[in-house]
Amino acid sequence: MSAQYGHTKSLNIAIVGGGLVGALEALYLAKRGHHVSLYESREDIRNTPHVRGRSINLALSVRGRKALRGVGLEQRVVDEHAVPMKARMIHKPDGSTYIIPYDSRTNQCVYSVGRNFLNSVLLEDSEKYTSVEKHFGHKLLEANLSKGELKFLRADTKEIVQVKSDLIIGADGAFSSVRKEMMKQPLFNFSQHYIEHGYTELCIPADKNGGFQMPPNYLHIWPRGNFMMIALPNQDCSWTVTLFMPFINFKQIDTESKLLEFFEKYFPDSIPLIGEKKLIEDFFAGNAQSLITIKCRPYHTLDKALIIGDAAHAVVPFYGQGMNAGFEDCTVLDELFEKHNDDPVEILKEFSEKRWKDAFAISDLAMYNYIEMRDLVNRPSYWLRKSFDDFLFWLVPDFWVPLYNSVTFSTMPYSKCIENRQWQNKMLAVFIVLVTVITFLLYMYTRM
CATH class of the missing domain: 3.50.50.60 (FAD/NAD(P)-binding domain)
Incomplete structure (x- = not known):
């Protein structure tokens, strides 16, 4: 006993x-x-x-x-x-980056282990x-x-x-x-x-001094609409890079020249980090894996x-x-x-x-x-909603918790996280209707 x-x-x-x-x-x-x-x-x-x-x-x-x-x-x-990741760092096609914090109110982070x-x-x-x-x-x-x-x-x-x-x-x-x-x-x-998208793993090695080639305390994301690439930091200062995209796209990249052309178009800033030779070796080392x-x-x-x-x-x-x-x-x-x-x-x-x-x-x-990671993060509607969520979370944290925060930084049951989001969507819809009505009434009042 x-x-x-x-x-x-x-x-x-x-x-x-x-x-x-x-x-x-x-x-x-x-x-x-x-x-x-x-x-x-x-x-x-x-x-x-x-x-x-x-x-x-x-x-x-x-x-x-x-x-x-x-x-x-x-x-x-x-x-x-563990390596802390405090935000997403988004890589644009032109090589510029911007940051999306995970939790701008309390600065919580996720950890790469x-x-x-x-x-x-x-x-x-x-x-x-x-x-x-x-x-x-x-x-x-x-x-x-x-x-x-x-x-x-x-x-x-x-x-x-x-x-x-x-x-x-x-x-x-x-x-x-x-x-x-x-x-x-x-x-x-x-x-x-099985989803129609598969994945393959690549690697960004440590630099010649054994350090990180990119800022380490971020989840790096290259969102490109129907596909994306991400990188998580490793303890040896390398990065595990994962390319997610439809299997049909993987099949179309069947030569070294097509691979380099693809990366030069969509992920140009990653090529010098990975290295052309290593990129080719890793990409063609095996077939894309499925996700279930x-x-x-x-x-x-x-x-x-x-x-x-x-x-x-x-x-x-x-x-x-x-x-x-x-x-x-x-x-x-x-x-x-x-x-x-x-x-x-x-x-x-x-x-x-x-x-x-x-x-x-x-x-x-x-x-x-x-869908959010590969596409929505580039849309103005995403930024508008995130700004609204973050503001209310800062103003009334016990009343309004954004979906990502409830999933990642709490132990709220996952089903309750969805219910909470659905309730927030309803409140937001009511708010938009009220603002629209008030704006219309004010407009009509000024026309009288």
Whole structure:
């Protein structure tokens, strides 16, 4: 029995997926005194190099920080490793730039953190718990979720490993094997959507002195209407650059000369930063990667299995909330473990009921933000609305919170963020009507 939490039973829990969300959930469960077996199909990320196409840095914001705080790792990640980004720096086609602050009132920022570093920290921290066992190179072959049974193939010995657990948690990503088993259950709703835009990763190296080639405390964006390029700072003073655009555009760039012509037209200031040779090498090193959105519900099967993170709600990366939403799953789940005294029946049921609306909401918000980042930031209507939002947020911060601030710098449920925005839109429409009517009446009065 755990003296800290007072639960009545220590559960044997199998987590499928040893990535960021799975590793964090293992820490939360270990803190509660449960025995956790973590199964990951890949090798230990601490011993493997970066895989092309899998971004080496992520945007950490308030929801993710809260989750890390819950296991005592927030300060280590933020203070020792993260690069703060206080605003968007927009690059125009002529090479000039301008800044859009994230939070002009309180100057909050998001943080660029390394994926491998963060995953390594979570895995290393789990080693202080004797109740956490890690099994790398274990690929899930079969699962009987209703009985809590799993069958893995061990990569090094080709041995079949049979596991039986009180609870199975699938944190195995967008193409989750655990979710595939859940889809065999009745009344499980599932949809996936590949957007028409893909992405490829490039790199701006550090300068000859080992420093940043661009101002480091910004998310750099090259918005170009139907496509865009972004750059996030890395801890070694390089930049991870990601080009997002329709697949048809990628296919049209099939020679080195077409690539350079394309960049000279749309991203001329980036060429000397990346270097022509490196640009060509990186661009043609592989095909453009796809982006998928996944919505499903419920997230559990009886009291035996649950999916979290991308396995439950994969989103496109344009709000920087994929990791943060997955980490928030761990926070919500921990609160439910506390509320229901570690009873899986009530915990899993309420998690599914409570979480799906917010998961669907951030999926929709992420798609909207892509349109904003690649196109709307260049429009006068965007600037007018943002100025209006920022002014009211400065004037009455408890009454009027802009959409981006509520999503990124608060823990307001994602669905409530949308409801809040819809309410603001109605108030703005009423305000415009009133101003129009008053203006018309004044005009008519002066004509009398």
